[in-house]
Amino acid sequence: MYSFKNDYSEGAHPKILNTLLQSNMTQEEGYGYDTHTQNAICKIKNLIGNQNIDIHLISGGTQTNLVAIGAFLRPYEACICVHTGHIAVHETGAIEYTGHKVITVDSNDGKINAKKIQEVLDHHIDEHAVKPKLVYISNPTELGTIYTKEELKNLSEFCNSNNLILYADGARLGSAICVKEANLTLSDMCKFTDAFFIGGTKNGALLGEALIIKNENLKEDFRYHIKQKGALLAKGRLLGIQFEELFRDNLYFELANHANEMANILTKGLKEANCKFLINSPTNQIFPILNNKIIKKLQEKFSFYIWEKVDDKNSAVRLVTSWSTPKEVVLEFINEFKKI
């Protein structure tokens, strides 16, 4: 039974495993001072076109979020994000554990904008409430939607003029950047945020996210924060190799592009069969609305999560494609759907 439950069901892209093997017995420095990590950082800096950024490789998304946000904020400062934001609902209060409130604003499409942020600022005006200081976005969002270059630019300008840190969770960033309509590059991500991370775990790595810090004020002593939260791997080479390979020869975007294509084929195929969607997602997570009986039938051959009940007879499901999803399986799913 093939799983569309997530994009981390397989191991890693073979090129990564191959480098693991090739380099295995070479002695390297620990804690991120190995040659692979240094190579990876160098490659990413070049790709972004900015040598004046700090890059840290960290195991996973929740860990990166809590280390970064915990480091960026003073104790009474708070984050703002949409009510579906990953830090708001799926990280077991990791941000609150670092002492910071997560203020949520309602959103239909998983995205935030200047108006919603302004409303929060208007309600937090003195020391009896927290001080909103950091805007958290994810790109793509939890609903598969994306920020275009123009939208990011606007957010960035609003944050700058309101002395807010703009931080982007890029657990699936490759997928967002590979959507042509977004007109967005890694350089743009860097230009328009104070810090963001490039997700490896969900795009072909065994583990690892690359955190980019551009804002000078946020850089100081960052490795202390990583170590204190238990996030400094002794064998940093393991993280280094992931990103060294992902950013050699454009592999990162090839993999993300494949995931998007598979999702697009699915979307197109289901739409042709008159399937409705909860939301339009151009990335590798899609949310078709299916009759509950059809869902049961499909689940005999494929595994996937039910996202939410739509009405008594229908539910939205979440289908996630990945760097490793075979095209045949996608077509099989469509056929199966059409058959039913």
Next chain:
Amino acid sequence: MYSFKNDYSEGAHPKILNTLLQSNMTQEEGYGYDTHTQNAICKIKNLIGNQNIDIHLISGGTQTNLVAIGAFLRPYEACICVHTGHIAVHETGAIEYTGHKVITVDSNDGKINAKKIQEVLDHHIDEHAVKPKLVYISNPTELGTIYTKEELKNLSEFCNSNNLILYADGARLGSAICVKEANLTLSDMCKFTDAFFIGGTKNGALLGEALIIKNENLKEDFRYHIKQKGALLAKGRLLGIQFEELFRDNLYFELANHANEMANILTKGLKEANCKFLINSPTNQIFPILNNKIIKKLQEKFSFYIWEKVDDKNSAVRLVTSWSTPKEVVLEFINEFKKI
């Protein structure tokens, strides 16, 4: 200019000051082991009719909330409260600073109920989200509304059957209990909650809240929590004297009753003059909706806060009466309003 801004503008009831004076040069044990604190605890236990409760006197409301909630929850457990809850908006993230998420549910009247809580439980089902464990209510609420005995009983049963702690912020508890329609006593508060506090600061004390812990599981080593959060006063006698006097001869309820009466007279007077209200409040905070020009005029003679904009021409204001509000001033306010 008389202030209706809050119920803590004056000092303390003269009886409290008198006892401060009388007892001043007597040596007492520190840290709450003085005779006044022991007396106060004894009086409150008798009034509640339960000798098997723990009582701790703490300086203020935010401090009591953070010490109690921080003590009651394990690191990954969270509170549930209405979106206007004091811990959610007016405590500068004090609860989050102790590491715990505050999950909010929408509410028109400042009150929570089983249905709203159930929805939260339904969305927090595994270790990827926090575990909702404590229901925070305030009685009266931030909007001056109250829980009746019946409502509290229902909440209590729901919490019990869902293994949730029910905790009540009673910063203005006297005012809630003095509303006859509530049909509620201190004993009921104790019966239907796991822990709650009786507010002194807003009902005639210089400072002080009396935290009652009934649930056996929540009692252990509680003084360690108080000390660790800096809330254990060396001269605990100061807190002891406040509650010793408030609970000698029924003073606490006399004061709360006076505050309610003054608010009721205001409400009645304004209603007679066709004033609308944002919400029906039987306690000492009321929220009349006034024309902005009238507000300006009234503010020449009285100070009070504008609560929220209602439309382009009108705003709701908050008028707070207290144990010390003179009846003449209340009548003067009504007259002034009628004149305008």
Next chain:
Amino acid sequence: MYSFKNDYSEGAHPKILNTLLQSNMTQEEGYGYDTHTQNAICKIKNLIGNQNIDIHLISGGTQTNLVAIGAFLRPYEACICVHTGHIAVHETGAIEYTGHKVITVDSNDGKINAKKIQEVLDHHIDEHAVKPKLVYISNPTELGTIYTKEELKNLSEFCNSNNLILYADGARLGSAICVKEANLTLSDMCKFTDAFFIGGTKNGALLGEALIIKNENLKEDFRYHIKQKGALLAKGRLLGIQFEELFRDNLYFELANHANEMANILTKGLKEANCKFLINSPTNQIFPILNNKIIKKLQEKFSFYIWEKVDDKNSAVRLVTSWSTPKEVVLEFINEFKKI
């Protein structure tokens, strides 16, 4: 039975109670914006001779320490203090609860110096250990000893040149300043530290410590920290009145001076009777070494704490005098000792 257990067994100096009474029914702003607090701040600034400092009134010593240190440090930064430091042993891990390590160095006399600090710095050199950032001293120390002006100046210079914050706990500061040999003024305390507090609780106030922040970098948004830790009293007037009176007409130093004098008389009287001391203390805490049988005898008429066992037959005890200790009682203690 008279208690020499501590300096907070009585209420407050009568002048403070008198002002409480006189001002009781005047309406005041809440949260430290009352006229008394503003007056107190003004008086202290004038006395120190520096208008460019921030002053915050906070209930107690542990609370002041945790709010201040929690505010001053970034998450991975640590305090250094002697192993007998109040934050190290008598605050229930309050500093650690704010997330910061307290590094201790051994000390015989309760005092720290540059050499001891340098050793700590030498062992904390990279991100695998915390970053020592704040030096905590108390003046007088837990052993009643004091820092002279010269010693403080040296510490200050060392801290400045090593980018360390120097913070002084002044729970009994009056007592230290009233020792003539110290040659130290409030202005010096301000000059040589980044922040310090002037203790009220142990020198005639009902409660309250006045935190002085001189270092510009430590001032920002400080009221947010106070509120978040539950330390912002609604009736700030209560704190304001304490310090308004203590710093009107030199009362603060008169009281501290009295406490010192009473301790000096005790010391002199006991020494005349050949009593040895654990340490030489010129302030209001003294540590005579007494035969255990004599201790038992004395405890029939006076209460005091046994500090530590010296040998099988003798123990050091702690005798604390205060602003309110009567001279007759002191003489009585000496006589009793001589008699035995």
Next chain:
Amino acid sequence: MYSFKNDYSEGAHPKILNTLLQSNMTQEEGYGYDTHTQNAICKIKNLIGNQNIDIHLISGGTQTNLVAIGAFLRPYEACICVHTGHIAVHETGAIEYTGHKVITVDSNDGKINAKKIQEVLDHHIDEHAVKPKLVYISNPTELGTIYTKEELKNLSEFCNSNNLILYADGARLGSAICVKEANLTLSDMCKFTDAFFIGGTKNGALLGEALIIKNENLKEDFRYHIKQKGALLAKGRLLGIQFEELFRDNLYFELANHANEMANILTKGLKEANCKFLINSPTNQIFPILNNKIIKKLQEKFSFYIWEKVDDKNSAVRLVTSWSTPKEVVLEFINEFKKI
């Protein structure tokens, strides 16, 4: 140049890499519900001979320590460990960041015993100090020394009778167990502690420590703690595979045994050449005392850390062998030393 700096300079044992490759494209459940993790847990339970334990796989040692200790303690409870303990000096205050004090006791050999613990208990008796609750040991210690079965049994009995949790950091546990004189098995470790971890990172894995929780009271909701601290890897298979292989066919102990043997050869060789040692270590970290000139000479061919200055002419160095240290290199080092 060969490095004796640590035991994590190479990648992983080839068998682990091989399984990574073989299983790479098989879809697995995320977050530790994969078949490899389940296999690994099963193997470890069988080896320990206790099915009633909980096992969690976590990336690294600091992370395991902070998740475990943060989960096991209530806010005011503290750890006790020796002054050289890893959590006390080399984890950047990670434990304090979770809010808990680390109380240290002096020790010459890196080991703690009942007497030292009792002294701490004697000084922590009420709510003005933290409550010591957890004894942290590491086996082997930071100085390479080990606890024998008898010593562990005694510690265990003392902790049990004093209601203390005994927790063992086993970052190099294999090395301790492979010392025959210790007479210690994994089953003993489980029998005599409440919780401990089996280190993978320093014994042939890419990353990963296996935390064993035996004490029922410490098990509840543990995955919430892991997730909240960002330690729940999406591709848990990566951790699963490490321990599946290490505990298939006794590999874990073979590797540890090799590391010990290499260290023993080094020790023997150096002693034959009249080298003194800082401490007797039977495990894979040894601490010879060398003349500073000899150190410089040796560092031309081998890299290793200087541990501490012994006198003006000599220093103790740390040599660490590992699962992958070639015997030839060890012999070469001895020869080089003898030559010089």
